[in-house]
Amino acid sequence: xxxxxxxxxxYESQKLALWYxxxxxxxxxxQVLFGLLAAWQYLDPGFLYGKLNFMTNRMLHINAMIVWLxxxxxxxxxxxxxxxxxREVVGIRLARFAFFxxxxxxGVVVLVYLLVQYGPGNALTLWFITxxxxxxxxxxxxxxxxxxxxxxxxxxxxATVIRSGRITGVAAVLMFDLIALAxxxxxxxxYTPNISMDQYFWWWVVHLWVEATWEVLVGSIMAMALMxxxxxxxxxxxxxxxxxxxxVFGTGILGLGHHYFWIGTPEYWLxxxxxxxxxxxxxxxxxxxxxxxDAGMHxxxxxxxxxxxxxxxxxxxxxxxxxxxxxxxxxxxxxLYSHGTQLAPAHGHLAxxxxxxxxxxxxxxxxxxxxxxxxxxRFDSKLWKWAFVLMVVGIFGMSAAMTVAGFTQxxxxxxxxxxxxxxxxxAQTHPWFQNGMVWRFVFGVFFLISYLVLIWDLATIGxxxxxxxxxxxxxx
Amino acid sequence: xxxxxxxxxxxxxxxMVSAAGFYAMFYALGRMLQRPGVVRFSYLFALLQxxxxxxxxxxxxxxxxxxxxxxxxxxxxxxVPQGMWWVVxxxxxxxxxx
Numbered sequence: 001x002x003x004x005x006x007x008x009x010x011y012e013s014q015k016l017a018l019w020y021x022x023x024x025x026x027x028x029x030x031q032v033l034f035g036l037l038a039a040w041q042y043l044d045p046g047f048l049y050g051k052l053n054f055m056t057n058r059m060l061h062i063n064a065m066i067v068w069l070x071x072x073x074x075x076x077x078x079x080x081x082x083x084x085x086x087r088e089v090v091g092i093r094l095a096r097f098a099f100f101x102x103x104x105x106x107g108v109v110v111l112v113y114l115l116v117q118y119g120p121g122n123a124l125t126l127w128f129i130t131x132x133x134x135x136x137x138x139x140x141x142x143x144x145x146x147x148x149x150x151x152x153x154x155x156x157x158x159a160t161v162i163r164s165g166r167i168t169g170v171a172a173v174l175m176f177d178l179i180a181l182a183x184x185x186x187x188x189x190x191y192t193p194n195i196s197m198d199q200y201f202w203w204w205v206v207h208l209w210v211e212a213t214w215e216v217l218v219g220s221i222m223a224m225a226l227m228x229x230x231x232x233x234x235x236x237x238x239x240x241x242x243x244x245x246x247x248v249f250g251t252g253i254l255g256l257g258h259h260y261f262w263i264g265t266p267e268y269w270l271x272x273x274x275x276x277x278x279x280x281x282x283x284x285x286x287x288x289x290x291x292x293x294d295a296g297m298h299x300x301x302x303x304x305x306x307x308x309x310x311x312x313x314x315x316x317x318x319x320x321x322x323x324x325x326x327x328x329x330x331x332x333x334x335x336l337y338s339h340g341t342q343l344a345p346a347h348g349h350l351a352x353x354x355x356x357x358x359x360x361x362x363x364x365x366x367x368x369x370x371x372x373x374x375x376x377x378r379f380d381s382k383l384w385k386w387a388f389v390l391m392v393v394g395i396f397g398m399s400a401a402m403t404v405a406g407f408t409q410x411x412x413x414x415x416x417x418x419x420x421x422x423x424x425x426x427a428q429t430h431p432w433f434q435n436g437m438v439w440r441f442v443f444g445v446f447f448l449i450s451y452l453v454l455i456w457d458l459a460t461i462g463x464x465x466x467x468x469x470x471x472x473x474x475x476x
Numbered sequence: 477x478x479x480x481x482x483x484x485x486x487x488x489x490x491x492m493v494s495a496a497g498f499y500a501m502f503y504a505l506g507r508m509l510q511r512p513g514v515v516r517f518s519y520l521f522a523l524l525q526x527x528x529x530x531x532x533x534x535x536x537x538x539x540x541x542x543x544x545x546x547x548x549x550x551x552x553x554x555x556v557p558q559g560m561w562w563v564v565x566x567x568x569x570x571x572x573x574x
Contacts, residue, residue: 233571271541278545281493282552288497289504289560296508297568319497328490333538337482407486415479 010371011082013089013156016096018371020075021364023103025455027068028357030110032444032451034060039441056117059130059137060110065352066135067106072360073217074153077174079367080224081160084168090159091152098152105145109138133198135206136188143189150182169238170223173245177216184208196264203259210352211252211280211322218359219244222314225362229307230298240290247283251276261332262339270332277330281323291315303377306384306461307365310358313392317354325350325399337414342436343406346399353395364458372462383457390450397443405436481537492528492546495521496553503557518557525553 038057041047045054081089089095112129119125121132130137138146157178161171188205192198223237257273295312302308325347329338338344369379409427417423427433499521506514529550533543 236567236571239567274542275545278549281496282549282556285493285496285500285553285556286560288500289557290564292501292504292508293561293564293568296505316497316501320494324490324494324497327493328486331485331489331538331542333477333542334482334485334489336477338486410486411479411483415477415482 011088012092013078013082013095014367014370016092016099017075017077017079017367019099020071020078021360021367024068024071024075024360025364025458027064027071027106029451029455031061031064031068032448034058034064036441036444036448039437039444042437043441052114053117056113060113062135063109063113063137069214069352069356069360071102072356072363073214073221075367076221076225076360076363077153077157077217079363080221080228081157081171081174083228084170084224085160085164085166087160087164089156090163091156094152095156098149101145102149105142109142112139113137131189133188133202136202140189143185147182147185150178150185154178154182168234170220170241173216173241174220177213177220181209181213181217184213199263200260200265203256207256207259208253211255212249214356215248215252216245218314218356219248221363222311222359225307225311225359225366226294229302229304229311229362229366230294232294244283244287247286251280251283255280258330258332258335261335274330274332278327280330281319281327284319284323287315288319301378304365304369304379306380306388306457307362307369309384309388310362310365313388314354314358314362317350317358319354321347321350321352321354321399325403338406338410341406341409341414342402342433343410346402346406349395349402350399353391361454365461368458368461376462379462381457381461383453384461387450387454387457390446390453394443394447394450397446398440401436401439401443403436405433405440408432408436477537481535484535485532485537488528488531490528492525492532492550492553495524495528496556499525499553500557500560504561507561522554526550 034057037048037052038054038061041054041057048057078089078095116129119129125139126132127140129139131139131143136143154175157171158175161167161175184204187201190198190201192201219241223241226232227234227237254272254276257269258277260269260273291312291314295308298308300308325343329335329343329347365379365384369376373379408430412430412433413419413423413427417426499518502514502518502521506512506516506518529546532538532546538546
């Protein structure tokens with residue numbers, strides 16, 4: 001039973017999606033701000049020392065990113081799901097409750113991170129201050145909250161599919177992916193005093209979320225987005241989604257092995273991890289071909305220009321960030337020297353931006369089109385182009401600077417110096433490393449400016465448009 | 477593994493995969509715009525991709541397993557653009573014919 005709405009009307013789920021998007025964007029700002037503070041502390045280690053240490057800024061920088069991307073994905077699903085299934089999302093009140101709970105929990109965790117920061121190595125710290133595991137430092141109560149919110153999210157999706165009486169390929173992929181998403185997070189809550197085992201399961205969250213379940217989740221959101229943005233037929237979109245799931249899971253799951261090289265796991269992980277990781281860029285190259293085809297078929301013109309450009313940037317960004325920067329350091333022979341250097345954040349910055357930030361911005365621009373001026377045949381502004389270019393230059397600049405610094409560490413500290421303390425100091429004081437850190441900060445400021453331009457554009461796009469839809473269509 | 481070996485493997489690896497991406501992009505662009513010159517230009521990147529692979533395979537840095545893997549990847553990259561182009565256009569033609 002479908003409940004299609006007239007143009008200009010929103011489902012309750014879509015209204016909720018907007019809340020998700022705005023909170024996500026605010027946390028995006030927090031990510032940039034704390035990242036800049038941490039970048040400055042590389043240049044001036046005494047800055048805010050004892051008040052807001054590097055470890056806290058870095059933790060907030062990374063945790064803000066994980067949470068805002070997650071919120072953006074959830075917003076994307078809440079936005080597109082009713083359009084996909086032609087009905088309101090089931091359990092919308094529960095979904096709202098989950099949203100406010102999640103936002104309140106994030107607020108409390110951030111305050112604890114800022115005001116308490118750390119504690120003794122006991123259960124109290126683990127439960128209420130920080131779990132201490134890199135990237136997923138949230139205290140245990142927040143971990144449980146995240147799983148509960150993901151369970152509600154999963155219920156919303158599954159119940160809506162069941163109630164709608166139709167199961168599309170995209171919805172099916174989404175449901176199975178969300179089960180994996182919620183389940184895998186629990187692997188990060190497993191405690192063992194054996195550090196190798198601890199790392200083994202910790203990577204299930206960090207790698208399998210990012211390089212498997214998130215990839216598929218974003219693939220599902222982009223599939224729904226492309227049907228509305230480009231009018232791509234469902235059969236094509238779903239075939240591509242199945243192909244992507246096969247390729248991403250085929251290479252991404254055992255690609256996990258590239259994190260198992262040096263944590264005390266058996267030696268066969270060198271071969272397994274290296275083999276699958278080396279194949280990971282292949283589907284990303286294939287996506288480039290499809291992106292060029294789609295862009296060319298529509299002559300870079302569509303109903304929503306910013307969404308189109310961010311969607312195309314997604315295919316290219318995913319390839320460059322995950323494919324090129326990933327492959328460069330994924331073979332164990334190289335990784336022995338490069339892991340843990342600035343090459344890792346260079347890869348991380350480009351890959352997260354290319355694969356995920358672009359996709360969420362695509363969804364947000366599409367949502368704003370429907371909210372502000374669904375009657376306009378083309379949703380456009382001048383400012384988004386500035387935000388787009390500045391942001392791409394900013395992220396590439398930061399990544400290039402970190403690549404130079406990481407290369408210096410790999411060579412001077414590891415390959416030439418043999419990882420001695422003296423070699424560490426030599427690498428840290430090497431002009432290539434130091435200049436890399438300076439340029440990382442400079443491009444970080446650049447990125448902050450682009451973020452502000454982006455926010456201004458998102459806040460204003462479509463609002464000043466007074467021309468009638470017919471007039472815009474006639475001129476264009 | 478010497479420091480030169482680490483440097484060479486990293487740089488040739490970067491060249492191999494980035495050239496594979498440019499090859500795919502220019503090949504698809506040439507076919508899209510029906511410009512044979514752009515398609516021919518894309519083959520330059522196919523060559524660079526192969527050179528990147530050779531740069532990893534020919535020196536004695538890697539064991540045979542890794543050399544086979546790089547060779548296999550490089551061969552796949554050579555045919556991904558053509559294969560994907562065929563898949564994409566065939567899909568769309570069939571869909572529009574329905």
